[in-house]
Amino acid sequence: xxxxxxxxxxxxxxxxxLASFSSVGSIPIEHYEAIVIxxxxxxxxxxxxxxxxTEYKLKPxxxxxxxxxxKKTKYIKIKILGADLPKKGIIIxxxxxxxxxxxxxxxxxxxxxxxxxxxxxxxxxxxxxxxDLNMKTEILxxxxxx
Amino acid sequence: xxxxxxxxxxxxxxxxxxxxLYAFTRVTDISLGGATVTVGNLEATFETxxxxxxxxxxxxxxxxxxxxxxTLVHGRQVDPTNIQIEINTSQLIATxxxxxxxxxxxxxxxxxxxxxxxxxxxxxxxxxxFKPLKFTSTPASPDDGRNVLLFRxxxxxxxxxxxxxxxxxxxxxxxxxxxxxxxxxxxxxxxGTLLDVDVVFDPPDNDPxxxxxxxxxxxxxxxxxNAVRLEPKGKSIDECKNPAYADVxxxxxxxxxxxxxxxxxxxxSSAFSRSPVDMTKYKFTNDDEIGLANLYPKTAExxxxxxxxxxxxxxxxxxxxxxxxxxxxxxxxxxxxxxxxDIEGDFEIRAIPEGTYSVYTEPLDGRVRPTxxxxxxxxxxxxxxxxxxxxxxPITIKANMTTSIRLEFEKQxxxxxxxNTQIIPGVFTEQEAIDGGLGVTPIPIRIRPGQxxxxxxxxxxxxxxxxxxxxxxxxxxxxxxxxxEHNFIGPPICEDCEIDETTGKVVPEKCPENPFCPPPRRxxxxxxxxxGITADITASPDAKPGPRSxxxxxxxxxxxxxxxxxxxxxxxxxxxxxE
Numbered sequence: 001x002x003x004x005x006x007x008x009x010x011x012x013x014x015x016x017x018l019a020s021f022s023s024v025g026s027i028p029i030e031h032y033e034a035i036v037i038x039x040x041x042x043x044x045x046x047x048x049x050x051x052x053x054t055e056y057k058l059k060p061x062x063x064x065x066x067x068x069x070x071k072k073t074k075y076i077k078i079k080i081l082g083a084d085l086p087k088k089g090i091i092i093x094x095x096x097x098x099x100x101x102x103x104x105x106x107x108x109x110x111x112x113x114x115x116x117x118x119x120x121x122x123x124x125x126x127x128x129x130x131x132d133l134n135m136k137t138e139i140l141x142x143x144x145x146x
Numbered sequence: 147x148x149x150x151x152x153x154x155x156x157x158x159x160x161x162x163x164x165x166x167l168y169a170f171t172r173v174t175d176i177s178l179g180g181a182t183v184t185v186g187n188l189e190a191t192f193e194t195x196x197x198x199x200x201x202x203x204x205x206x207x208x209x210x211x212x213x214x215x216x217t218l219v220h221g222r223q224v225d226p227t228n229i230q231i232e233i234n235t236s237q238l239i240a241t242x243x244x245x246x247x248x249x250x251x252x253x254x255x256x257x258x259x260x261x262x263x264x265x266x267x268x269x270x271x272x273x274x275x276f277k278p279l280k281f282t283s284t285p286a287s288p289d290d291g292r293n294v295l296l297f298r299x300x301x302x303x304x305x306x307x308x309x310x311x312x313x314x315x316x317x318x319x320x321x322x323x324x325x326x327x328x329x330x331x332x333x334x335x336x337x338g339t340l341l342d343v344d345v346v347f348d349p350p351d352n353d354p355x356x357x358x359x360x361x362x363x364x365x366x367x368x369x370x371x372n373a374v375r376l377e378p379k380g381k382s383i384d385e386c387k388n389p390a391y392a393d394v395x396x397x398x399x400x401x402x403x404x405x406x407x408x409x410x411x412x413x414x415s416s417a418f419s420r421s422p423v424d425m426t427k428y429k430f431t432n433d434d435e436i437g438l439a440n441l442y443p444k445t446a447e448x449x450x451x452x453x454x455x456x457x458x459x460x461x462x463x464x465x466x467x468x469x470x471x472x473x474x475x476x477x478x479x480x481x482x483x484x485x486x487x488d489i490e491g492d493f494e495i496r497a498i499p500e501g502t503y504s505v506y507t508e509p510l511d512g513r514v515r516p517t518x519x520x521x522x523x524x525x526x527x528x529x530x531x532x533x534x535x536x537x538x539x540p541i542t543i544k545a546n547m548t549t550s551i552r553l554e555f556e557k558q559x560x561x562x563x564x565x566n567t568q569i570i571p572g573v574f575t576e577q578e579a580i581d582g583g584l585g586v587t588p589i590p591i592r593i594r595p596g597q598x599x600x601x602x603x604x605x606x607x608x609x610x611x612x613x614x615x616x617x618x619x620x621x622x623x624x625x626x627x628x629x630x631e632h633n634f635i636g637p638p639i640c641e642d643c644e645i646d647e648t649t650g651k652v653v654p655e656k657c658p659e660n661p662f663c664p665p666p667r668r669x670x671x672x673x674x675x676x677x678g679i680t681a682d683i684t685a686s687p688d689a690k691p692g693p694r695s696x697x698x699x700x701x702x703x704x705x706x707x708x709x710x711x712x713x714x715x716x717x718x719x720x721x722x723x724x725e
Contacts, residue, residue: 030247048304048305049285049301049302049303049304050285050286050287050288050290050301051176051287051288051303051305051317052289053304053305054305068642079304079305080305080717081303081304081305081306081315081317082305082317084181084182086179086181086322087327087328088326088327088328089321089322089323089326090289090319090320090322090326090327090328090341091175091182091319091320091322092288092289092317092318092319092320092324093175093317093318093320093520093521094305094306094315094316094317094520095314095315095316095317095404095520095521096307096315096520097305097520098304098520099184099517099519099520099521099523099526100182100526101185103299112307112308113307114304114305114306114307114308115302115303115307115308115349116302116304116305116308116556117305117308123305123306123307125306126517126520126704127515127517130598
């Protein structure tokens with residue numbers, strides 16, 4: 001898998017760059033701390049400084065990319081602004097968060113530094129989760145044909 | 147047994163979508179018992195429903211029953227003629243040496259936001275009214291029932307990324323079920339009620355310097371041509387790695403749209419579109435007004451001169467979700483309104499001006515993408531496996547009448563074209579990109595009557611004069627000097643620089659300064675080059691102001707070629723602005 005990284009990673013990154021509007025430009029690859037295939041295995045809603053934040057536990061299955069300073073761990077802690085509160089019957093969504101975070105389902109996660117730049121905690125932005133692994137396979141196939 | 151389930155599911159869907167009011171892009175959500183449903187987990191949701199129906203047979207009491215019905219939630223203000231917005235500028239101070247602030251008084255902020263509110267209130271076909279604006283110093287909170295526009299908070303909004311994502315975060319609190327707990331009380335509301343919307347401008351610790359400013363003058367189509375960027379007092383832009391300017395009015399328009407339950411538009415020329423970088427003093431387009439009227443209709447006014455279109459999009463005999471359906475004025479070429487199809491492939495747009503329109507369907511695979519839509523389930527779950535298709539006959543819209551169409555076509559082989567004019571390749575040469583760093587082409591391209599813009603770049607798969615023709619919709623605007631050119635595309639791949647064993651630091655000679663991969667990283671591989679076209683765009687002196695679209699049509703290929711006749715377009719990517 002990793003040997004193919006050089007083929008499809010730039011495509012993903014570029015797609016994310018296109019997808020993520022910002023008044024300050026597109027997202028360079030250095031922005032990501034790591035890119036992993038894995039599953040979210042648990043979630044917990046917390047209220048921090050007036051805002052609802054959901055903390056997830058991600059179990060990585062494959063590290064597609066990571067910065068040198070990042071150490072591979074068995075589990076990864078992730079904080080994302082927003083919360084689904086079914087007991088209260090409400091949902092709090094944020095424009096910078098992923099539209100949907102899959103639980104117990106394999107996906108590709110693009111991990112970023114949190115605003116507080118915590119060392120072992122990451123976040124994921126809008127467009128930072130790719131659930132359709134077939135898409136990855138298709139891109140790989142296309143690249144291998146060339 | 148399978149047949150029974152099939153029928154049951156069909157019944158669910160019929161109950162799910164009693165009205166197909168998805169014009170414009172608005173806040174929608176699909177849920178089962180309060181849990182979000184997406185295309186990705188739809189099958190699993192059906193399994194859950196099956197299991198819940200089975201389990202409910204043994205559960206006593208209606209209250210204890212497990213959810214078996216999927217519900218559709220539309221974000222909407224419950225009292226749209228009595229909306230309160232509060233402004234919080236109390237924390238608008240420089241928080242680091244990189245920050246600056248233009249000298250804007252609270253009255254200045256108030257005037258700019260009030261002017262933006264007036265834009266919404268003055269839409270003749272929408273029924274919206276705001277309470278007088280007021281200032282607050284209380285921090286924003288998504289469960290206090292207040293809609294706050296907050297400029298530059300000191301406290302961190304946790305759970306977001308550092309240094310990316312732009313300078314604005316909107317947080318909405320939506321009721322997903324009828325019985326909710328809000329502000330500590332059990333209350334009953336219509337699902338979709340917007341309980342609280344806060345828009346935070348400039349989360350702390352974002353990388354760029356951000357300067358708020360206010361531009362005077364009236365709102366104009368295509369923005370204010372006289373808008374000038376001011377240098378903040380005592381600050382030099384040179385101090386900032388990546389300065390960003392924010393017009394308070396621009397931000398307010400987007401913030402107010404969120405408060406009303408509107409998502410971004412997929413038409414680039416719209417005031418609610420995500421794409422514009424510099425939209426200072428921008429007037430509402432037809433798409434903006436129609437979107438608003440679909441949410442908060444002023445029915446008597448609409449019935450006088452406006453009609454409705456609805457229909458279904460079926461590709462390979464299956465309904466398609468998230469198809470962008472666009473109505474283009476046949477004479478002016480303006481993309482007048484658009485909608486996304488729902489999970490059943492249905493769409494409906496009300497409040498369309500009387501006239502004759504071309505209708506086309508396009509995938510969100512170009513400048514606008516599904517990930518641009520956080521708050522709209524249909525757009526964020528859009529299927530992209532089809533090419534643009536144009537309805538064969540023009541459509542006539544008449545006042546107080548509904549026109550129904552069915553767009554049914556066979557899936558084309560992957561579209562040969564994917565037209566773009568954004569991000570680096572649109573504006574920079576390779577050297578300029580390296581010198582100037584990452585950049586964004588201002589989209590929509592704004593041009594005045596009588597003006598000529600030279601060497602505008604378009605790029606993408608097979609975008610070449612060998613394969614097709616570039617054109618702009620409507621009269622009064624032409625393309626010339628069309629030439630093929632291989633453009634630069636990025637960003638490149640970076641790698642770690644070598645570390646000197648003795649010093650433990652990078653070797654400067656082997657780690658040159660580069661905006662894409664700054665030390666201690668360097669470019670590992672050169673960026674790819676893709677085909678493209680450059681062209682001059684000219685607007686005639688009598689060109690009518692308004693939005694247009696840019697189209698690439700595959701007409702130079704062999705007629706038997708699968709891409710012959712296919713097209714791709716940038717909807718609303720150019721605006722002829724007022725003088």
